[in-house]
Amino acid sequence: YNAKRAGGGHVVYQRDDDQESRRRLELTTALRRDVSTEAMVLHYQPKLDLRTGSIRGFEALVRWQHPELGLLSPDQFLPIAEQTGLMSALTCNVMTKAVRQCARWHAEGSPVSVAVNASATDLRHENFPQHISELLDRHSLPAGALTVEITETMMLSDWATTDRVLDRLTSMGVAVSIDDYGTHHSTLSYLRRLHTARELKLDRSFIADMLTAPRSAAIVRSTIDLAHDLGITVVAEGVEDAATLDALREWGCDQAQGYHIGRPAPATSAASLSQPAR
Ligand code: C2E
Numbered sequence: 582y583n584a585k586r587a588g589g590g591h592v593v594y595q596r597d598d599d600q601e602s603r604r605r606l607e608l609t610t611a612l613r614r615d616v617s618t619e620a621m622v623l624h625y626q627p628k629l630d631l632r633t634g635s636i637r638g639f640e641a642l643v644r645w646q647h648p649e650l651g652l653l654s655p656d657q658f659l660p661i662a663e664q665t666g667l668m669s670a671l672t673c674n675v676m677t678k679a680v681r682q683c684a685r686w687h688a689e690g691s692p693v694s695v696a697v698n699a700s701a702t703d704l705r706h707e708n709f710p711q712h713i714s715e716l717l718d719r720h721s722l723p724a725g726a727l728t729v730e731i732t733e734t735m736m737l738s739d740w741a742t743t744d745r746v747l748d749r750l751t752s753m754g755v756a757v758s759i760d761d762y763g764t765h766h767s768t769l770s771y772l773r774r775l776h777t778a779r780e781l782k783l784d785r786s787f788i789a790d791m792l793t794a795p796r797s798a799a800i801v802r803s804t805i806d807l808a809h810d811l812g813i814t815v816v817a818e819g820v821e822d823a824a825t826l827d828a829l830r831e832w833g834c835d836q837a838q839g840y841h842i843g844r845p846a847p848a849t850s851a852a853s854l855s856q857p858a859r
């Protein structure tokens with residue numbers, strides 16, 4: 582503030598801006614180089630079946646092993662991928678790795694499912710389902726083993742194409758899941774429109790305080806009932822303690838994910854999947 586008043590501030594801020602845009606440009610160049618390579622690493626987070634106490638499947642979460650900056654999390658590079666047209670290539674890479682890993686688990690005698698997060702770009706591409714279908718064929722993985730997670734904001738534009746893509750995925754046997762449920766506008770409208778959705782994932786923000794905030798608890802409980810009335814499976818995101826897990830089980834929630842159950846981690850062999858049930 583003072584520097585600006587003194588007249589030198591403008592130069593200082595400008596240099597910061599230049600630095601920021603140079604950093605972004607470097608990151609974009611590196612991402613373009615790495616987006617389809619082994620530098621994109623998948624971590625897998627388990628989804629626990631609350632009725633059986635066994636691990637049902639895994640969600641694939643991408644990380645970028647950057648040569649100088651280390652392991653970058655999705656929020657550090659997904660926006661850049663989206664803005665620079667690299668998102669389709671990224672999804673293709675993630676999808677390929679996830680399907681290959683899931684096929685490996687199946688071959689090892691563990692028929693778990695794998696979930697991949699889609700982007701808005703993917704749902705606007707008419708050939709997205711065809712691409713997935715070819716991948717599943719190539720790895721002899723049944724379509725029922727794959728879930729595609731979408732968020733409601735992805736459905737805001739190009740309704741016709743988006744709905745067609747989701748319908749095709751569903752008719753192929755791929756499960757469509759609504760991620761971060763409850764955090765967007767018109768959530769109920771989307772639930773009606775997304776008549777093919779098989780799963781909804783209750784956002785972590787509701788789970789985090791459901792034992793201390795009666796309002797969150799009421800929302801969680803009634804969403805579970807609502808989903809069940811619609812024939813939709815409910816997954817609780819971000820479960821961080823045993824008490825929350827117990828309450829969710831009692832309220833009839835189907836599945837749970839969270840640090841208490843397992844953190845996202847590199848893929849392990851099927852043998853180590855059968856961890857003690859919580
Ligand atoms: P998401 O799909 O809702 O994934 C859940 C995020 O919450 C993950 O963060 C996960 O590590 C984190 N998480 C899981 N359990 C807990 C918990 O108990 N406590 C807390 N505090 N956090 C927990 P991550 O891996 O950083 O991913 C962030 C978001 O980036 C994802 O949110 C998803 O929207 C997006 N994303 C991740 N991988 C991909 C991908 O391959 N493609 C696309 N398009 N998006 C991806």
Ligand code: MG
Nearest residue numbers: 640698730760
């Ligand atoms: Mg997700």
Ligand code: MG
Nearest residue numbers: 760761782818
């Ligand atoms: Mg989520």
Ligand code: MG
Nearest residue numbers: 760761785818
């Ligand atoms: Mg999220």
